[in-house]
Amino acid sequence: MNDITPAELKQRQAAGETPIILDVRETWENEESRIEGSQNIPLGTLPDKIADLEELKDQEIIVHCKGGGRSATAKALLTQHGFSHVRNLLGGITAYQAQ
Incomplete structure (x- = not known):
């Protein structure tokens, strides 16, 4: 599944969507x-x-x-375990907060 941009996520949240968001930071x-x-x-x-x-x-x-590296690893791990709709937030929370 394609990754997601911070703008797309914010747009969906503004529309009232509540996607499952997994923060893999410490x-x-x-x-x-x-x-x-x-x-x-x-x-x-x-x-x-x-x-x-x-x-x-x-x-x-x-x-x-924070920036997309750890979440790319998390996406790969989840995908290996059969999760079929995992998307990485491009640029991480840093890019999200800059929007």
Whole structure:
């Protein structure tokens, strides 16, 4: 599935959509700033949490980090485990906040 731009995500949120947003930054980063409605699962703990996300396998999941690197890794990991609609937030929260 194609990745998502910060502008597209903000447009969808403004329209009242509540997509599943997974923040794979460290907990302290999430505490400093976060995207409304996001769930924080640091990338290092994601392999242990995949079973907890099983019910979301067929739903769109938007993953993000600070700049896009860690979330690209998270997208690959989730895709390997059968998640079919994972999108990376291009530019991460940095680009999102700059919009």
